[in-house]
Amino acid sequence: MDNKPFVNVEYFALKKLKIYRDSVLRFLLRAIMASMFIGFGVIVAFKSSNFFHATYTPFAYPMAAITITVAILLIAYGGADLFIGNIFYFAYTAIRGRMNWLEVLNLWLITYIGNILGAGCFSLLIHVTGLYNDPTVKWISFCMHQQANHIIESF
DSSP states (O other): OOOHHHHHHHHHHHHHHHHHHHOHHHHHHHHHHHHHHHHHHHHHHHHHHHHHHHTTOTTHHHHHHHHTHHHHHHHHHHTOOOHHHHHHHHHHHHHTTSSOHHHHHHHHHHHHHHHHHHHHHHHHHHHHHTGGGSGGGHHHHHHHHHHHHHHHHHO
8 A cells, every 4th residue: 555645644744733833823824714715715606606596507506516626726725724634634643653642632723713713704804895795696695594494403
């Protein structure tokens, strides 16, 4: 079995650990940036699939799924840190004994807080711009309300 991918996981985890040790603020800003990229990707996905939804074609959801990859590419090339990705990177490296578990927990906490702060900042930015007041994105609210109602009914 080729171990190169796992060696890369350890390399990137240790690289992130070095960023954290050099500057906690820089590490936090990378986490904030990641959730803002996700927010941007969701907006692009909904706006691009709105054309298909408006014409009642079945391509609205596949188009949204295809364009959400923009967010993942922004995170990958922008050097941002999502909590879900860091779970794997840091846990694997700690299991291999290359990181301290206390540092792993601290890194997870900072990443999670940064992702929440970034989502809040991006939500505020979108709210202030009035993007969701546009009638072409009203179906986004409809979809979110349907999802929320489905979740509430399941309890």
